Amino acid sequence: MQVEKQFKPKIVAFCCNWCSYAGADLAGSSRLSYPADVKIIRVPCSCRVNPLFILRAFERGADGVILCGCHPGDCHYSTGNYYTRRRMTMLFSMLDYLGVEKGRTRVEWVSAAEGVKFSTVMNNFVAKIYELGENVKLGDLRCKK
Amino acid sequence: MQEIEKTLRSRCAELINNGTCDKVIAWDRGEFFYDNSPATFACADCAQKLVYDCFCGANLSKYLIQYAKEGKTAVLLKPCDTYSFNQLLTEHRISRENIYVIGVGCDGMVDIDKIRAMGIKGITAVKEDGEDLVVSTLYGEKTVKKADCLLEKCVSCKSKKHYVFDELIPEADGEDVKENGRFDMVEKLEAMTAEERFEFWQEQLSKCIRCNACRNACPACTCRKCVFDNPHSGVASKANADSFEEKMFHIVRAFHVAGRCTDCGECSRVCPQNIPLHLLNRKFIKEINEFYGEYQAGETADQRGPLVNYTTEDAEPTAVSDRGDN
Ligand code: SF4
Ligand code: SF4
Ligand code: FES
Numbered sequence: 001m002q003v004e005k006q007f008k009p010k011i012v013a014f015c016c017n018w019c020s021y022a023g024a025d026l027a028g029s030s031r032l033s034y035p036a037d038v039k040i041i042r043v044p045c046s047c048r049v050n051p052l053f054i055l056r057a058f059e060r061g062a063d064g065v066i067l068c069g070c071h072p073g074d075c076h077y078s079t080g081n082y083y084t085r086r087r088m089t090m091l092f093s094m095l096d097y098l099g100v101e102k103g104r105t106r107v108e109w110v111s112a113a114e115g116v117k118f119s120t121v122m123n124n125f126v127a128k129i130y131e132l133g134e135n136v137k138l139g140d141l142r143c144k145k
Numbered sequence: 146m147q148e149i150e151k152t153l154r155s156r157c158a159e160l161i162n163n164g165t166c167d168k169v170i171a172w173d174r175g176e177f178f179y180d181n182s183p184a185t186f187a188c189a190d191c192a193q194k195l196v197y198d199c200f201c202g203a204n205l206s207k208y209l210i211q212y213a214k215e216g217k218t219a220v221l222l223k224p225c226d227t228y229s230f231n232q233l234l235t236e237h238r239i240s241r242e243n244i245y246v247i248g249v250g251c252d253g254m255v256d257i258d259k260i261r262a263m264g265i266k267g268i269t270a271v272k273e274d275g276e277d278l279v280v281s282t283l284y285g286e287k288t289v290k291k292a293d294c295l296l297e298k299c300v301s302c303k304s305k306k307h308y309v310f311d312e313l314i315p316e317a318d319g320e321d322v323k324e325n326g327r328f329d330m331v332e333k334l335e336a337m338t339a340e341e342r343f344e345f346w347q348e349q350l351s352k353c354i355r356c357n358a359c360r361n362a363c364p365a366c367t368c369r370k371c372v373f374d375n376p377h378s379g380v381a382s383k384a385n386a387d388s389f390e391e392k393m394f395h396i397v398r399a400f401h402v403a404g405r406c407t408d409c410g411e412c413s414r415v416c417p418q419n420i421p422l423h424l425l426n427r428k429f430i431k432e433i434n435e436f437y438g439e440y441q442a443g444e445t446a447d448q449r450g451p452l453v454n455y456t457t458e459d460a461e462p463t464a465v466s467d468r469g470d471n
Contacts, residue, residue, distance in 0.1 A: 052372065086454075089460060092466070094396055096394065099341070
């Protein structure tokens, strides 16, 4: 008998404490659904996330990593997310340069009032990861060519 | 260069004798004629032993962090090395008052491997002769074009002009090199499909033996404690069969120096596996230029780096994914 293995993506969402995490909360209390594949990690500010966090999430088996923060201009620490924006632009461009699928990483700005946006963003992102399938390129391959 | 070497020796001896400095950081003969290595010379007589020829590719600026803490130190810097010096000043890793910079003229450094790759065996010496190199071997002499044997970093030299110095030897300084084609290979890679790029990098990065030479030689890698030396970092810090870890190391190494890398080419020069690490750094340099405006790290000592800066109008990270699929 053949057991069909269904692909269940593992998705890590880094959410800043002040906006996006609250947005996720709102989504929850408004009974808006988003896939259970998304594991939220709360960070004090989107700029707390250094590239190593994202890479390590992939190394440990994530199929997609999304980073959510306050809208530019609204960061609790005034300017944190402006730095995030530059850093992530650079990191994503490097991943693309190395041949990794572009869709596996994403940055979204979600405010504390945007429960609906939070749920839409997560639904879209998860759908994209389903489309891309398992992360093999950035995963722990454990063997060379 | 023979002439310059002579002048350098006597000038350095003079600087030690007249008390301008108490030691000089320069190049010394290595084990082989082609591996001149960084060294300190602390007396006028020793300074007679310093070497300056076409195998002085090593960038001496990083050594100042450790050796120019006390007293006054003189250092020999080629044009490309002066960018690193400025960058170290910017980051407060060295202090200008302690250092006397002698800018040395440079017309390109030679890569012994390129000579060997021409099929020349049993090389015992290489002498410069104008545009040519006279290669002595066990089987006689051969002449090759110097331009064909340059280090990768010299092929795309960005400047023959010193960006910081106290004196120059020879006195006349060079100019910026406008057309150096340093992004040619990056563009070539960008034009490939994602699959091809992945293949390319997997092949390259799989060669890495994690000797850390690239990190140790880099004048921008100056953290007291590197994240890769932290046993809790989750990175094994050795060459293992996990092909992702190699990438993680390389992405983070390159990312960490993004906006600070002066493109001095040391990482690729020292890599024993000949991994083209400069292609990672140059990708960041190119992207920074395109997204945030032309920027050359180390041009002056008071710039604010692009990744510790922002404007409210910066592009969103989606700009990368919107660039079309290839
Ligand atoms: S990059 Fe330019 S200045 Fe630096 S060693 Fe090569 S030729 Fe000389
Ligand atoms: S110098 Fe080369 S082999 Fe050594 S760690 Fe760096 S890339 Fe790997
Ligand atoms: S606090 Fe939300 S991005 Fe800085």
